[in-house]
Each structure stands twice: as C-alpha cells, then as structure tokens.
Amino acid sequence: MIHCLSNTPAASEHVVLRNMFEARKRVFIDLLRWDLPPLAGRFELDQFDNEAAMYIVLSDKHGAHRASARLLPTNRPHILDTLFPALCDEAIPRGPTTMEITRFCLERRSTATERREAKNELVHALVAFALANGIERYTGVADVSWLRQILTFGWRCRPLGVPRTVDGKTLGAMLIEIEEDTPTLLERGGVCAPAPARAPCGETNHVH
Template sequence: MVELVTARNRNSHERLLQRMYEDRKAVFVDLLKWDLAHDGRRERDQFDDASAEYLIVTDLETSEHLASLRLLRTDQTHILGSLFPELCDGPVPSGPDIREISRMCLSPRHRGSERIVYRNLLASAMTEYALLTGIRAYTGVAEIGWLGRVLSAGWRCEPLGMPRMLGGSMVGALVVHIEPDTIRRLQASGKYHSGVLRMVEREDLAA
C-alpha cells in the first residue's frame, strides 16, 4: 500500500514519517555520502515543511517504511527552481499543476528485487495521484544512474537539459508528463500496479 501523507493527516503518520527520515539518513548520508544536514539519526531539510506531501510505501501490519518520495509544489520554493535552475536549458517548469519529485528513498533493509517492486509502486501511485488531482507533470533532479531509470520507465519523459557535474556527481533534470495514456504505457513496460494509492484525506472530505 502507498500512503499519501499531507498536512491534513500528518499527525496520524508521525511514526511512519520518522522512520522515513531515518531511512533517508541511512541512504543519502551514510550510503551515498551526500553532504546533507542531519541530527545523527534523521535527515530532514528546509523543504520538509507544511506544504510538502509524501508518497510512502508501507507494510500495513507493521507500519514499516519500505520506500518513499517527497512532492513539492513548483509554484512555491522547490529544489530545481531554487538550487539548480542551471540544469534546465530553458525556464524551469512550474505551476500549480506541476509537482517536483525529491528524496526518493528505497529502504536499505530489503533486497534489490524487493526495492524494484517498491519503486514501481511509487511510480504507480505518482501516476494515480496525478490523474486524480489534475497534476499534469512531475519534475526532478537526479544523478545519472537514476535519471536513466526514470527516463526508461515507460511514461513520456524528457531531460530538461544536459547533465552537469555537481558535487562530484553527474546530475540532470527531467520532466515526466502525466497523460490519459500514462497508465497504459506503464502497464506495457511491466511497471504498473493498479489501485495502490491510499488517500484517506480525500475519503474524509467526501464523508
């Protein structure tokens, strides 16, 4: 199951969020050696604010964090527009119907084959969320290895500029277009899992 965590339901998912921050520190700081601020156990930054949303793959029985990503509004301060606009050959895509993907984290406690499944669950949930809420595109900044995986996932995706060497790594920016046929494209590539997104806050609004 993939949980949507927003400002509306964050209090009920505080334990899951703390586990996510701990895994982010284990992956990005301990494993990948990114120069990020942390408190010794958890990695959080200035973009983990009240407007940030999270898609979190979780075990419903144990509430274990399995994988996650953060979504930032692009009509507000975000990573590509604020920190890396030079990665775009043209204007940075932004607007109320575009979100930025960041901090995609796959739990280091699981095997590679399991992490691939979790990554595909996130891609499926991203697509479902966009189609349900009118999001037309996602942008992101990624190292070259991840960039290749995202570009080849099956959806319509394109680089926003040539990758550049930043902080010792080759990094690029991309945009993923979410369209009526995106689910079909992901199904064709074997990466789509149907009905994985749990949006409790929208169920509450409809009640």
C-alpha cells in the same frame, strides 16, 4: 499500504513519517554520502520539508518503511529552481499543475527484489496521486545513472537540459508528463505494480 500525507499528519500517521525520515538518513547520508546534517543523528530533513511538502509513502501494515517520495509545489521555492537552475536549458516548468518529485527513497534494508517491486509500486502511486489531484507534470533532478533509468520507464519523460557535473556528481533535470494513459504506458514499459498502487490517492487519504 500506500500513504499520501501532508507534513501536518494526524497522530496515527507520525510513525509512518518518522520511519520515512529515518530511511532517508540511511539512504542519502549513510549510503550515498550526501553532505547533509542528520537531525538528532537519526533523521534526514531539509528546508523543503515544510508545510507545503507532500509525501507518498509505502509501508507494511505496521508502518515500516518500504519506499517513499516527497512532492513539492513548483509555484514556491523547490530544489530545481533553488539549487539546480543551471540544469535547465529552457524555462523551469512551474505552476499549480506541476509538482517536483524529490527524495525518491527505497528501503536500504530490503532485498533487491523487494526494492524493485517497491520502486514500481511507488511510481504507479505517484501517477495515481497526480491523476487524482489535477497534476499534469512532474519535474525532478537525478544523478545521470538514475535519470537514464527513469527515461526508459515508458512514460512521457524528457530531459530539461544537458546533464552537468555539480560538486563532483553528474546530474540532470527531467520533465514527466502525466496523462490518463500513463499507467498503461508504464505497464507496457515493464514497470508493473499491484492494483492498489494504481488506485486514486487523495491528498490525505490512505490507499490500502
């Protein structure tokens, strides 16, 4: 199941968001050792998990987390312009048709094969969301090893500057152009996903 959720979910959606925040804690705090305080010892949230945030979440039929990403509007404070503006060697892309992908999270308890499949499905779901909602560009910040992978997915993606070392980690910023042929480009690049992930995803709808 693919869920496209705002940060003001209906009661039935709370379990999906709760499981996502728990998964983010397992990945970003427990595994990657990011210096972030867990909420109630179980959840990972930051100042950008506000009313403007959108979440694309993959779950099983019971709501268990498989993969997720957070989308932030770029016409208000977001990670690239607030925390890492030095990663851009040009003007930071912003505007109503540009969103930032953050907290791309694959379930730590899944197998390697399950994580690869979920990654592909989530990438296609992000593209479907963009195409359905008039989003023309995504920006993002990633460590250099993950950035190199993203650049090879087959879509129109380029660095926004030379990667730099920040707090001991080498990070880079990127810009992804989303067009009607982006799903086809991803498929040609080997990022394949089942048909539901390629279906349009409205802002508060579920795609099963």
